[in-house]
Amino acid sequence: MRFFSAQSTAGTVSGGVAEIAAQIESCGFGTPDFVALHFGVGLDAAELHDAARSSLGVTALHGGSSCLGIMGAAGVDIGGAGLGAFAIWDAKGSFGTSSVDLGDNAEAAAQRAGLAALEHAGRPGEIPEMVWITVAPGCEEQVIAGLRSVVGADTLIVGGSSADNDVSGKWAQFGPDALHSNGLVITVLFPSVPVASVYQSGYAPTGASGVVTRVEGRRVFEIDNRPASEVLHDWSGGAVSLADEEPHSILAEATLWPLGRVTRQVAGVPFHLLAHPAVAHTDGAIDLFASVFEGDRLWQMQGSADSLVARAGRVAAQSRQNAGNQISGALVVYCGGCMLAVRDRMEEVSAGIKAELGDIPWLGVFTFGEQGAPAGDVAKHGNLMISCTVFSADDV
Incomplete structure (x- = not known):
């Protein structure tokens, strides 16, 4: 199983996707089995969706907007047009992505998306190791309820509500086939290694x-x-x-x-x-x-600025420890409101995460709502939260 994170500071869709595609291609592993693509709304979502589909070639393509930009192994990019990708290759695993408009019944829409994602993964009727979710803000609790009816109450559901820069509704979500402004995109993951996730606040x-x-x-x-x-x-x-x-x-x-x-x-x-x-x-x-x-x-x-800066590293440390300390990749969700409150200290936040995760690929998004599982509990929706989800190393 292989992981890779890529970031672009090109500031344009064409340049950004070209940089991401070139970085992924340089790994030499072929087309990834799954790519999460997150971005600031300074990039046009429709253009990005089209470019990513044609350039990356991945069928399990999961996209969502993030407040001001992203962070990852290569640092923080919150200038408004940041672009980052997290790619997985796993010949022994299965991955499926689906997206829907939420419409007037978010719970039913989530059920449809969950069933379609399992079909896409070739694992209908099975329970995934985890679900990665990007959803428009507004009815996240209903979405989680709908997904639970498909994947079960105990399945890890983790991710975040898509964001823009000023809560004006410019957020976007996309799956392999469609772009949404009030939608849900989910990926069901059946990786060949265990997953550990921690969900807390500061x-x-x-x-x-x-x-x-x-x-x-x-x-x-x-x-x-x-x-x-x-x-x-x-x-x-x-x-x-x-x-x-x-x-x-x-x-x-x-x-x-x-x-x-x-x-x-x-x-x-x-x-x-x-x-x-x-x-x-x-x-x-x-x-x-x-x-x-x-x-x-x-x-x-x-909370305080100090607590918001320090908590992300602590969450990363606990997730690594829960995975037996040997990890190979990570997805981080950090509340967009928290990010805005400590915007001038985000390099400290990123450095704290990197210090605990070590030299592995990881990608972080800034969200307007966070979904995750508190210790010993089922998945919840909250605000001003932080999650870190890690994939164990192959030899664990």
Whole structure:
């Protein structure tokens, strides 16, 4: 089994795809069995999709946009038009990719995509080792539910919600056959080596908490029967502002002040799955980038630039240790909001990951929602999270 990561700083689709294709070809392994291609929205997604299909020749082609760019073994490229690829050759494995528009029933769409990906892999009715996912933001929980109905509750589902640079909806997803703006692309992987994945955040609870008493979808109206925006404003010591005469974005303010739900205890320590507050409304409601439900207890979480910088390396170290320390490739998901908060320190983030993974191919994407499996739990959707998924070396 072989892995390779390639990056291009060409800044154009034609130049970038040509560089990626040349780097992959230089490996001398022939056409890859799987390629994940992630990119900044400074590159035209339709043009990139066409160029990648014609130049790379891979049938399991998985594409998704990433906030500002990508990072990988060759460093960080967040100038807006970064392009990176992660390629796998595995004669003993199987890989299948499919994409769909989410439409008005994301759960059913995910079921269709899962079944089609298994057919593409030549493994219908089987359970893959993992599923790599790129999805448009908005209904990730339904997508995970749909995929679970196909691959089972315990299968590792890991990846991220596609992103743009400013939450204006310019994100894109593509599979071998189609490009989407509100879609889902999944790859089912049956690699010939074991996989290990760690999914965490760089935040800690402040001690303040309350119960959701009114919510509709991802809009929380009340916590402890008080307007949710007032509660968040108080808990954060005023760091997260209130709406004035118009709704306004609180994404940047809330990046270090998200809300968390305890999903399980790990060695007696609670695991908090995070939800990122996005918009404060004049009626006191707040919009989140993840779903919560009436009766959920929300905890005020707090992070710092230092914690966001250090956590990625720790997640990489734990994933390597869980794989027995001998690894040959890795896929990293780092929240786009976290990246924007520590943008001037992303070289430190990348260096910390590289120090723990060693000299192996890896690719990192910056997402507007993260999917992964907390320790001892099934796959979840959260915000402001980090995951590292590693492939064991052949001799492990």
